[in-house]
Amino acid sequence: MxxxxxxxxxxxxxxxxxxxxxxxxxxxxxxxxxxxDLRDHTEDRHRSVDDEPYGGGxxxxxxxxxxxxxxxxxxxxxxERRPWRxxxxxxxxxxxxxxxxxxxxxxxxxxxxxxxxxYEGIDERVLETVVDEEISIGxxxxxxxxxxxxxxxxxxxxxxxxxxxxxxxxxQDSFRRGLLDHPHYTRPPVVxxxxxxxVLLSGDHAAIERWREEQALxxxxxxxxDLLAGEAERGAGRGPDADRDxxxxxxF
Ligand code: SAM
Numbered sequence: 001m002x003x004x005x006x007x008x009x010x011x012x013x014x015x016x017x018x019x020x021x022x023x024x025x026x027x028x029x030x031x032x033x034x035x036x037d038l039r040d041h042t043e044d045r046h047r048s049v050d051d052e053p054y055g056g057g058x059x060x061x062x063x064x065x066x067x068x069x070x071x072x073x074x075x076x077x078x079x080e081r082r083p084w085r086x087x088x089x090x091x092x093x094x095x096x097x098x099x100x101x102x103x104x105x106x107x108x109x110x111x112x113x114x115x116x117x118x119y120e121g122i123d124e125r126v127l128e129t130v131v132d133e134e135i136s137i138g139x140x141x142x143x144x145x146x147x148x149x150x151x152x153x154x155x156x157x158x159x160x161x162x163x164x165x166x167x168x169x170x171x172q173d174s175f176r177r178g179l180l181d182h183p184h185y186t187r188p189p190v191v192x193x194x195x196x197x198x199v200l201l202s203g204d205h206a207a208i209e210r211w212r213e214e215q216a217l218x219x220x221x222x223x224x225x226d227l228l229a230g231e232a233e234r235g236a237g238r239g240p241d242a243d244r245d246x247x248x249x250x251x252f
Pocket of ligand 1: 087088089090091115116117118119120121122135136137138139140141142143144145146148
């Protein structure tokens with residue numbers, strides 16, 4: 001999977017891309033991330049990326065020209081590929097499991113370009129020229145698109161076969177099957193008087209599987225009943241998977 005990120009803070013990504021599952025995915029060639037400094041595409045000597053808003057008001061707006069040049073440079077470097085261009089934005093489609101899978105498929109085929117905004121946001125004409133889709137990580141506002149981009153990259157990396165050591169753990173992840181995950185326990189057997197459920201010590205794998213299914217359903221009912229309501233709406237008898245069939249740029 002190929003992901004290119006355009007940002008004014010490429011350094012924020014370095015430790016993230018060198019650590020844990022994402023770091024190993026990059027090391028093993030399963031994921032490639034290109035970092036592009038927006039300021040490399042400015043033309044003034046201060047390398048400025050923002051300006052005052054037309055119409056007045058507070059704050060600064062990221063100007064269009066550098067963004068358009070930066071995205072086109074990434075596209076040109078992509079050659080035959082036509083990467084899907086995503087602006088991280090609180091106004092976008094809220095990210096969920098289905099959205100992550102869809103973006104993972106696009107990233108695996110043609111690659112993704114992630115645009116990380118800052119300040120009051122980006123000149124609207126960037127959206128009209130070089131953005132295919134806006135993606136939000138939730139209905140709240142953070143100060144820049146860098147953390148949302150990292151959230152997306154980490155979620156995408158889990159979809160790449162071989163990135164998560166035990167593939168079954170991705171299958172059991174919350175939301176994967178329209179349910180939350182079951183509870184997990186590890187040593188010691190008793191913590192503050194709370195014992196591990198007997199069934200998990202029984203060695204009876206069928207019973208353990210049944211218990212985990214029941215617990216996943218119970219957790220979903222209690223914590224996220226909306227997921228079950230959504231499932232009921234999709235129709236009885238259909239499983240939750242029924243619909244799923246430049247110079248200073250840095251490479252990780
Ligand atoms: N004024 C903008 C608004 O209310 O829609 C918010 C601008 S925010 C301070 C600066 C940048 O952070 C945005 O351009 C976007 O790239 C990123 N951002 C903030 N919240 C986000 C969210 N929930 N999801 C994705 N990106 C977000």
